[in-house]
Amino acid sequence: MAAHLLNQSESSIPMGPAIANVPFLDLKAQFAEIRDEILDAVTRVLESQSFILGPEVEALEHEVAEYVGVGFAIGCGSGSDALLLAQMAIGIAPEDEVITSPFTFGATGGSIARLQARPVFVDINSDTFNLDERQLEAAITPRTRAIMPVHLFGLPANIDSILEIAAKRHLPVIEDAAQAIGARWKDRCVGSLGTLGCFSFFPSKNLGGAGDGGMITTNDSQLAQRLLILRVHGARKKYQYELLGINSRLDALQAAILRIKLTHLKDWTLRRRRNAERYRELFAEYNLPRQLVLPCSPEPCFQVYNQYSIRVPERDELQRYLRNQGVSTEVYYPSPLHVEPAFSYLGYSAGDFPNAEAACREALSLPIYPELTFSQQRAVIAAISHFYEHEA
Ligand SMILES: *Cc1c(COP(=O)(O)O)cnc(C)c1O
Secondary structure (H helix, E strand, O other): OHHHHHHHHHHHOOOOOOOOOEOOOOHHHHHHHHHHHHHHHHHHHHHHOOOEOOHHHHHHHHHHHHHHOOOEEEEEOOHHHHHHHHHHHOOOOOOOEEEEOOOOOHHHHHHHHHOOOEEEEOOEOOOOOOEOHHHOHHHOOOOEEEEEOEOHHHOOOOHHHHHHHHHHOOOOEEEEOOOOOOOEEOOEEOOOOOOEEEEEOOOOOOOOOOOOOEEEEEOOHHHHHHHHHHOEOOEEEOOEEOOOOOEOOOEHHHHHHHHHHHHHHHHHHHHHHHHHHHHHHHHHHHOOOOOOEOOOOOOOEEOOOOOEEEEOOOHHHHHHHHHHOOEOOEOOOOOOHHHOHHHHHHOOOOOOOHHHHHHHHHEEEEOOOOOOOHHHHHHHHHHHHHHHHHOO
């Protein structure tokens, strides 16, 4: 039956624009621009045969601290570990509550649950996809120990209000800045706004390594000292275990590669922002339907567009159509954390966070990577336009 319907609907649509070739992300294009620099860095590390932590990692830590504008940066194994270590450093314990968004990657809530603390979700603002600070105070209880806003898709959460509420209750703020390196709120970078900032170097992030990696930033020297110990089994000196830690070290190959890429990050960020601006212009030019909502970039945010996420009611149909036209898109995220089986023990149910649930039905991320060309962007918009002329 499905095949019959498909044939019928396909034959009823006039030929669209020529099949495009627009990948969602093109890391090979990025590598082609920096190949020699990367190979030199990798060779340098291989010749040193020094692989775990060491001078490359320390150098990257200093460079990221400077980039973000903080006193300390501590490398670790992944962005997920950065979230875990940040909470270990402030002493999150079983039964504690940590407030965060349900519209995020699993590691945000998972890192809280892993410490046997309780993720307490607050719905998002539909315009920004970020935690709605107007609903934050109502979620605070005597057990609340931290607030963990996510700077989703590269857009800073509404941090002034969050910090104000946190300060009133003496709560630390842990920023999940995994998607937002270089994003700014006023003139300050994410990762320098709260008590601790957590970054991921997963390959698809704006600053991505050749594998896993992460970093925690802070201006608090005591927390920084604890983090340096916690990431190496809790030992300040080998075999002297001061704290219960984990093994979560950044390796020298990753650090050497990330140091090269960090020198390009400002340029890549500007190219992501230029692409977002071009999309805005193209959407205006093609006069697309009103139900299609573009990402917002409110004052005083400098948005770094790890994702360019539009909203449309007929998201799944549009995504399927675009795939057939050679345009790759992604759904971030198909389901909010509060209805996922892993979090069912928390007792939430569908309907609890309507804005997050609607975003999961409607958000569609378009290609936005720095190497995307204008003609590829035009092909994306032409395909979307064709879908609305003939399908919706
Ligand atoms: C990627 C990501 C993480 C986890 O980072 P990894 O390096 O993949 O462990 C955490 N939170 C958010 C919002 C992310 O996008």
